[in-house]
Amino acid sequence: MKRLKDFLGTGFYSGLSPYAPGTAGSLAALLIIFGIIYLEVYLLLLLLMILAILISFWTAPHFEEEYGKDPQRMVIDEWAGQSLTFTAITFTGNIHSDIIILLAGFILFRIFDIIKPFGINKIQNKEGTIGILGDDLLAGLYALMCLKTLIFVWPNLFGMI
Template structure:
């Protein structure tokens, strides 16, 4: 059972990247998101966020006991936050524009996840493993709001005209 927890918690081993496991885990999540976003299904993204959160809750105790509080190799929380960044974003049109949207969302999420402004850092203090992923959800929400704003302000850049 611990092997399954390790596999899922590390985001199919993407969290084993040596220097920046959270960034690697977030980047790996872009690949399934690319295909899922083309379906324009908010419900499917919401399902991914929910399942990622449930997995994170399930594996958090194992990772905290074996490694440390919120260890870097646990990236299922990044998967949840990175997915939330694209909750209401649909990909249509030119595939090059899709890459721009995905990379912009990725950079925005990593910005909020790493710097932890606007209350994101405070969320880490939540007990019982909740703090592990709630800060990533808030970072993902901020990234979503910024991405939607950028698409609204500069639709040409994102192929939304």
């Protein structure tokens, strides 16, 4: 069971990257999200987010026990936050435009997750799974709001016109 928790909690081992494991985990999630968008099965995006949340609750106690408070190698919480970033986004069906949307969402999520403004830091300081997962979900929500705003303000930048 430990191996399965390590495999899932590290986002299929993407969190074992020696450099910026959170970014590596978010990028791994983005590749899966790209596949979902490409296949145009958007319900899978919601399913990915829910699964990542459930797996976070299941694996977080193990990771904290093994590696300490909010261990960097656990990135399934990044998967949940990265997925949330795109749950209410309308994609164009044009691969070029959709890649721009995905990259913008990825960058926004990473900015909020790294800088931790607007209460994200307070949530991260909570104990246990709430602290581990909550900051990434709030970062994903802020990234979603900013991405929706950017698409509304500059639709031609995202191929929406």
